[in-house]
Each structure stands twice: as C-alpha cells, then as structure tokens.
Amino acid sequence: MKPGQLVQLAGRLLDLSPRHWHADTVELVPLVPDGSSRRFYRLRGAGQEVIAILPPENDQSGRAEARAFVHIGRHLQLCGAPTPEVLAFDETTGLALCEDLGGQRLHELVRAGGQDAALPFYEQAVRELARMQVRGARGFDPDWCWDTPVYDRRLMLERESGYFLRACCIDFFGLDFDRDRVEAECRNLAEAAAHAPAHFFLHRDFQSRNIMIHRGQVRFIDFQGGRLGPLAYDLASLLIDPYAALDAAMQEHLLAVYLQALEQETDYDREQFRQQYLLLALQRNLQILGAFAFLSRVKQKPFFARFLAPALDSLGGLLAKPGAAGYAGLSHLCQLCRQKLEYL
Incomplete structure (x- = not known):
C-alpha cells in the first residue's frame, strides 16, 4: 500500500473529510518495530494523531494477527485495562488504527x-x-x-x-x-x-x-x-x-x-x-x-x-x-x- 493510499483509507475509516485529510496535509511517519514484521506509522493531521498498523503484504497469518489485535484490544478496553483505544479496522487490508500513546516506553x-x-x-x-x-x-x-x-x-x-x-x-x-x-x-x-x-x-x-x-x-x-x-x-x-x-x-x-x-x-x-x-x-x-x-x-x-x-x-x-x-x-x-x- 502506497503512503497516499494509506492516508486515504485511514481517513475513510475515521470518517474524516477528504478536504482536510489527504496526503498533502497529513504527516506520515514510519515507525521501527522491534521483532515484528508488521508495519507501523504515525499519522498526524486535521487535529488527529493515530497509529496505523499494517500486516505484511499478502500475509494471511498477518491479517489474522490484525483481527486478533482488534478483537482482543476492544475486549480489554471494555474490561478497563490500560490499553490503547482501537479506533477502526479494515478487514480487507488488515489495517488497524489505534490511539497514539506517544514514544516513551x-x-x-x-x-x-x-x-x-x-x-x-x-x-x-x-x-x-x-x-x-x-x-x-x-x-x-x-x-x-x-x-x-x-x-x-x-x-x-x-x-x-x-x-x-x-x-x-x-x-x-x-x-x-x-x-x-x-x-x-x-x-x-x-x-x-x-x-x-x-x-x-x-x-x-x-x-x-x-x-x-x-x-x-x-x-x-x-x-x-x-x-x-x-x-x-x-x-x-x-x-x-x-x-x-x-x-x-x-x-x-x-x-x-x-x-x-x-x-x-x-x-x-x-x-x-x-x-x-x-x-x-x-x-x-x-x-x-x-x-x-x-x-x-x-x-x-x-x-x-x-x-x-x-x-x-x-x-x-x-x-x-x-x-x-x-x-x-x-x-x-x-x-x-x-x-x-x-x-x-
């Protein structure tokens, strides 16, 4: 998925207007994962800061992992666990969007x-x-x-x-x-x-x-x-x-x-x-x-x-x-x- 396509899809999932959320107005910063093969990005624009997580290309196991992230994440939120809010998910690509917790571990x-x-x-x-x-x-x-x-x-x-x-x-x-x-x-x-x-x-x-x-x-x-x-x-x-x-x-x-x-x-x-x-x-x-x-x-x-x-x-x-x-x-x-x- 190209950067512009990622920004566009994220905007649709977040129900943001294309007038304010598009490739020219959104900052997309790749993040370096530890041992994971998933791809991570920080998206900033239109007053929004979110983390985008994509599975590896053409990886069915990776998409299953993405679904697990969404289901388990939403469950833990309901249980009151201190996990990031899962904002949106695209079943076709496996793109998950969640709350940006910053960079301090x-x-x-x-x-x-x-x-x-x-x-x-x-x-x-x-x-x-x-x-x-x-x-x-x-x-x-x-x-x-x-x-x-x-x-x-x-x-x-x-x-x-x-x-x-x-x-x-x-x-x-x-x-x-x-x-x-x-x-x-x-x-x-x-x-x-x-x-x-x-x-x-x-x-x-x-x-x-x-x-x-x-x-x-x-x-x-x-x-x-x-x-x-x-x-x-x-x-x-x-x-x-x-x-x-x-x-x-x-x-x-x-x-x-x-x-x-x-x-x-x-x-x-x-x-x-x-x-x-x-x-x-x-x-x-x-x-x-x-x-x-x-x-x-x-x-x-x-x-x-x-x-x-x-x-x-x-x-x-x-x-x-x-x-x-x-x-x-x-x-x-x-x-x-x-x-x-x-x-x-």
Missing part, C-alpha cells in the same frame, strides 16, 4: 533514570496486570486468538524450550550437548509448569518495551498474542525482562505488590503462586533466549544480541534456585552458552 525510562525512577510505574504496571489477567479472562473468546487459544504444555515444548535449543544453542552458538538429557528435563519442566491453572488472560509478551508511559500512566501494547494462560507467566516476563535487568530486591518487591493486588481480584494461594512463578519464569527465559538468538542471527537485528548476556544471567540465576534442582542439564547448557558468548 518503560524500557527507556528505566535505562535513563534507573530502577528507582521507574519504580512507581512498575508498581502501577503489576497492579494493572493483576486486574487485566482476572477481568480480561471474563468473556474472553478463544476464537479471537490468531496463534493458539491457550498456553499449554505443547506450546512450552515447541515455542519455548524447543525454540531455545534450536535457535539459541544449536543455530546461534553451535553447541554440542546431551540432547536426550536436556530434552527430558524440558519435558519435565513443561509438565510441572502445565499444572498451573490456565484460565486467566495471558498477554505473553509483557515486558518493558511493551509498556508505554502516557500522561503519567502505564499503558499496555502488543497484546495481539493474548490467550488464556497461567497468572505467573506475565509477571515473570516483566520481572526477568533482560531489557531492564531489574535487581533481585526490586523483583521481590514487585512480586509482593502484584500479589497484594491479585488478592483484590481473586483467591489464590501465595505459596502455590511462588512455586508456579519459578517454573513459568524458566519457561519464559528459555523463550526469550530463543527469540533473541533467532532475531539476531536470522532476522539480522543486532539490537537483540546485546541482551543475550543478561538473559543468560537470568536463566542461570533461576536454575540455581532450590526449586530448580532437577534441571542440572539445562544449568550446564546455560553455562556453555555463557562461555561461548564471551568469545563472540
């Missing part, structure tokens, strides 16, 4: 001002997360999902631990290791993690680059991969996020803030949650490493390579905990990855 805030400066926003984020997970599950239709409708054992093995072994350990680092032993541990990990109740709303990429700061409030984006899943996964995604590398004390503080907020929404055993948290944090950490290695090597996005070290440090720390004593093979593999990274 939680990631930039913590990198520029440190953890102390970002703490109030992290506290706000985990409180809002607890509400979104519980309230967003009510009336959630799995048919909205473009990928899978629920986070389960199969997804863990294929998209997380399997992703880590293929994309990170084999393709990126070229490691030779005892695959039978490690894959057995991955199956055991997935089996244990799958015991966590999975009937809550799961964002599945809840990290500091997907949290905007707009007018002093946190707002959540990139929720199109949402589905039903366990509570602890999204919290772990935020707390072990390699982009921010929060220290252990802050992670523990935010976990306590989250649990306090969760108690206002539903009954959930704290000790059970903590046990599940470790297992799901391990799963998420494996997914992160697989994704960063793939995006670095295959997609040629060097931005992600710089976060492999903190992600490996996080994984090593989790595997050193008493509750992870049964994953010695994974722990050794993590050490091999860390050693290999030092020579790259």
Whole structure:
C-alpha cells in the first residue's frame, strides 16, 4: 500500500473529510518495530494523531494477527485495562488504527533514570496486570486468538524450550550437548509448569518495551498474542525482562505488590503462586533466549544480541534456585552458552 493510499483509507475509516485529510496535509511517519514484521506509522493531521498498523503484504497469518489485535484490544478496553483505544479496522487490508500513546516506553525510562525512577510505574504496571489477567479472562473468546487459544504444555515444548535449543544453542552458538538429557528435563519442566491453572488472560509478551508511559500512566501494547494462560507467566516476563535487568530486591518487591493486588481480584494461594512463578519464569527465559538468538542471527537485528548476556544471567540465576534442582542439564547448557558468548 502506497503512503497516499494509506492516508486515504485511514481517513475513510475515521470518517474524516477528504478536504482536510489527504496526503498533502497529513504527516506520515514510519515507525521501527522491534521483532515484528508488521508495519507501523504515525499519522498526524486535521487535529488527529493515530497509529496505523499494517500486516505484511499478502500475509494471511498477518491479517489474522490484525483481527486478533482488534478483537482482543476492544475486549480489554471494555474490561478497563490500560490499553490503547482501537479506533477502526479494515478487514480487507488488515489495517488497524489505534490511539497514539506517544514514544516513551518503560524500557527507556528505566535505562535513563534507573530502577528507582521507574519504580512507581512498575508498581502501577503489576497492579494493572493483576486486574487485566482476572477481568480480561471474563468473556474472553478463544476464537479471537490468531496463534493458539491457550498456553499449554505443547506450546512450552515447541515455542519455548524447543525454540531455545534450536535457535539459541544449536543455530546461534553451535553447541554440542546431551540432547536426550536436556530434552527430558524440558519435558519435565513443561509438565510441572502445565499444572498451573490456565484460565486467566495471558498477554505473553509483557515486558518493558511493551509498556508505554502516557500522561503519567502505564499503558499496555502488543497484546495481539493474548490467550488464556497461567497468572505467573506475565509477571515473570516483566520481572526477568533482560531489557531492564531489574535487581533481585526490586523483583521481590514487585512480586509482593502484584500479589497484594491479585488478592483484590481473586483467591489464590501465595505459596502455590511462588512455586508456579519459578517454573513459568524458566519457561519464559528459555523463550526469550530463543527469540533473541533467532532475531539476531536470522532476522539480522543486532539490537537483540546485546541482551543475550543478561538473559543468560537470568536463566542461570533461576536454575540455581532450590526449586530448580532437577534441571542440572539445562544449568550446564546455560553455562556453555555463557562461555561461548564471551568469545563472540
């Protein structure tokens, strides 16, 4: 789609007069996505500021993802979640228009001002997360999902631990290791993690680059991969996020803030949650490493390579905990990855 066509279509969807909204009067600014193949633009004109999101050309999966963004986004809005307002959608092209939340992400805030400066926003984020997970599950239709409708054992093995072994350990680092032993541990990990109740709303990429700061409030984006899943996964995604590398004390503080907020929404055993948290944090950490290695090597996005070290440090720390004593093979593999990274 050419820029002029995009502006014209956006104007029709927003019901704006062509006299005031056309290619000569509207500023169109391409935005650079992180790991997504979608195309993002900021449109300014006729007193309007919106974000336009287009799937890749001739990509049916991308259009399904766009529909998920719209359905899930509108549902979350109705639930009171701090997500951008979905303004319009064109089924034919997959063009979605949503509220422009500006350009400040939680990631930039913590990198520029440190953890102390970002703490109030992290506290706000985990409180809002607890509400979104519980309230967003009510009336959630799995048919909205473009990928899978629920986070389960199969997804863990294929998209997380399997992703880590293929994309990170084999393709990126070229490691030779005892695959039978490690894959057995991955199956055991997935089996244990799958015991966590999975009937809550799961964002599945809840990290500091997907949290905007707009007018002093946190707002959540990139929720199109949402589905039903366990509570602890999204919290772990935020707390072990390699982009921010929060220290252990802050992670523990935010976990306590989250649990306090969760108690206002539903009954959930704290000790059970903590046990599940470790297992799901391990799963998420494996997914992160697989994704960063793939995006670095295959997609040629060097931005992600710089976060492999903190992600490996996080994984090593989790595997050193008493509750992870049964994953010695994974722990050794993590050490091999860390050693290999030092020579790259």
